[in-house]
Amino acid sequence: MAKTTNWAAIDRDPRFQALHKKKTTFLWSLMIISVIYYFLLPIGAAYYPDMFKIKVWGPINVGILFALSEFVVAWTIAAVYARRANRQFDAMAAEIVRDVA
Incomplete structure (x- = not known):
């Protein structure tokens, strides 16, 4: 018989x-x-276009690098959340489930 969770x-x-x-x-x-x-990307592009046009390497400029950095920030935020969840939130949840069971 399957046990139900309260x-x-x-x-x-x-x-x-x-x-x-x-959490x-x-x-x-x-x-x-x-x-x-x-939102720093569209704000920067609108209010600081000269800064975003600065060439870094060949056709690559600050605007393109900033846009690509959005991916880095998103992956970093995901990694930070996963690390906190694995170390802290999951342990807290497992303790609660163990005590209820």
Whole structure:
């Protein structure tokens, strides 16, 4: 017979609420950083076009490098989240699940 999980008990657990708050705060922080960085590209292109036109190497300019850096920032944010989730959030969740089971 399959065992059912008491989700209401998990939701009421103060450790789950603390986990949810920590995770939400962390995710909002990452979201704010990513949105600010994302909008720096069109803002920079609109208000500082001379800076974005500076040639770095051949046809490559600061604008192209900044646009490509968006990928680096996105992957870095994903790596930061994965590291925090693997080290902290998953351990907290596993403890809650173990105690409920």
